[in-house]
Amino acid sequence: MQYMLMIHEDESIYAGPDGEAILADTLAKHMALAEAWVAAGVPFSGERLKPSATATTIRWNHGSHQLHDGAYAESHEELGGFYIITVDDLDQALEWAKRIPVPGKGSVEVRPIWPMGAEG
Amino acid sequence: MDARGGAGAAIIAARPVVVAALAARFRDLDLAEDGFADASELALRQFAHHPLPANMAGWLHVAARRRIIDRLRRDARLVRIVEQSGLEPEADAEEPDAVSDFDPRIPDERLRLIFICCHPAIAPDARAALTLRVVCGVPTERIAAAFLMAVPAMYQRLTRAKAKIREAQVPFETPPQHLWGERLAAVLTTLEIGYALAYQDAGSSEPTADLGLEVLRLAAMLAELVPGDPEVLGLAALVQLAESRRAARIDRDGCMVPLSEQDAARWDAALIASAATLMEQAAALGCSGPYQVMAALHLTHARRRNGQRTDWQAIVRLYDVLLMMRPGAVVAINRALALAQVEGPRAGFDALEALQGPALDRYRPWHAARAYLQAAMGDMAAARASYRAALALNPPRAERLYLEAAFRETSA
Known part of the structure; x- marks a missing residue:
């Protein structure tokens, strides 16, 4: 089963006085996590996203749409990146998700991916 | 038969x-x-x-x-x-x-089923409902009644929880040992929700009375399956002690009888003895926790069954311990009432007044405790006002009858 691990973090923590050190530390932990996946034979992929200020949102309303500057929702936790991993079940996905570094406050959402070709 | x-x-x-x-x-x-x-x-x-x-x-x-x-x-x-x-x-x-033959050796997967229904990925209320439904077989209508929910809403909650288990692929395996802390905690909070539902109303009508027996069975089952966890044993003892007093919790008119005024002869001695044994087992494991402390509080009261006087000093000390483990309004209010038994109503009332919290004013037990202590101090006007405030907060029938009777006494 594939799960998407969505990392919602407080971007401003990287802009603070210790921002660079926190970023370096967080990235190192991401590298270590990737190595752990390789060592455990867990298939994975993932990306880091640019800050939410670079986002453009297309908002649909019954067929018509408008473009907006910024992420889809204003919040203090922005989607900063994601992984997709293939594991046996939710418990394994949660165990891995707990190892994702989140400096300060934030959250990691774990969602099963709808398998291609599966019936509804 | x-x-x-x-x-x-x-x-x-x-x-x-x-x-x-x-x-x-x-x-x-x-x-x-x-x-x-x-x-x-x-x-x-x-x-x-x-x-x-x-x-x-x-x-x-x-x-x-x-x-x-x-x-x-x-x-x-x-x-x-x-x-x-x-x-x-x-x-x-x-x-x-x-079917004429059968296999007498059914694998015992009850714990596995409890872990699935109480998975922390499911919301606590939904967990409790699902466990009562799937493990105990309580009909959805009765669970809905206990949760004060409409039946279709409860049905939907159960359906959603099952869908989550299926679609997110919650594993059907017993969790590995290193996850037991978190997973067992989720099971215990689930049982505690069931316990709170079952005993919230002294004059419980059918749905919650039945629920009490289900929670009793479930807690005993868990104690049997996980005898090495002291908090599991503590919770089982707690539920047994609460259940032991069921018959004494209301009088003939359906009016609530507070614990300290209950006729101890009507308490179930067998359940109390069983709880005491569980607590000895828990104590031997040497790791205290809130459920054991709560059970110890109930057991201290239960000694009255053997003709012993209630040791209110011990009760105050236990509430002090519980406050450190689980700070909260209910515990603090009960501690103040116990303190009043040791040091007099004024000390208890001062402890109540020292509590702070924006929601206290809308909290029925707070008003009821104030009223009781104000009456004990002889300030009948203040007690009447407090009883009125408590009565305005929709008490269940048994508690309402008790509060009304106490209110009348302040006017006598």
Whole structure:
């Protein structure tokens, strides 16, 4: 089963006085996590996203749409990146998700991916 | 005994073991529940006029398994479940109605089923409802009544929880040892919700009274399955002690009787003794926790059953410990009431007044405690106002009758 691990973090923590050190530390932990996946034979992929200020949102309303500057929702936790991993079940996905570094406050959402070709 | 009633009781008793074994095997809660329901119907028909089998659980297990496999064969949409669970088609294609033999060795998967229903990925309230439904077999209507919810809403909550388990692929395995801390904590909070629901109303009408017995059974089952965890034993003892007082909690008119005024002779001595044994076992494991402290509080009160005076000083000390473990308004209010027994109503009232919190004003136990202590201090006008405030906050019937009687006394 594939799960998407969505990392919602407080971007401003990287802009603070210790921002660079926190970023370096967080990235190192991401590298270590990737190595752990390789060592455990867990298939994975993932990306880091640019800050939410670079986002453009297309908002649909019954067929018509408008473009907006910024992420889809204003919040203090922005989607900063994601992984997709293939594991046996939710418990394994949660165990891995707990190892994702989140400096300060934030959250990691774990969602099963709808398998291609599966019936509804 | 009426054979049908006998079969009914045997079926209810067999349910947790059978449903758990079916769920573990077929990896689907709905299939397990439906299969059990089919088998129960069959048993009720078959044993209405025949003696019960020696092993009802074994009989139901075989009958349910056959019914489920039969269903799987007929229902092409369920092929996926067969493939995923690696099930071999069963050789015995005989009519499910012709169950004559049974396997006496059903694997005990109850703990596994409890862990699935109490997975922390499911919201706590939904967990409690799901556990009562799937493990205990409490009808959805009764669970809805206990949660003060409409039946369709409760049905939807249960359906959603089951869908989450299925779609997010909550594993049907017993969690590995290193996850037990978190997972067992989720099980205990689930049971605590059931316990709170069952005992929130002294004059509980049918749904919650039944729920008390279910929670009692469930807690005892967990203590049997996880005897090495002191908090599991503590919670089981706590539920037994609460249940031991059920008969004494209301008087003939349906009016609530506070613990300290209850007739101890009406408390269930066997349940108290059993709880005391559980707590000794827990203490021997040498790790305290809030459930053990709460059970110790109840047990201190229960000693009155043996003619001993209530040791209020010990109770205050236990509340102090509990406050450190679990700070909260209920604990602080109860501590103030205990303190009043040791140092007089003024000390208790001062402790109450020292509490702070924006929601206290809307909290019935706070007003009721103030009223009680104000009356004890002789300030009847203030007590009347506090009783009025408590009565304005929609108490359940038994508590309302008690508050009204106390209110009248302040005017006497």
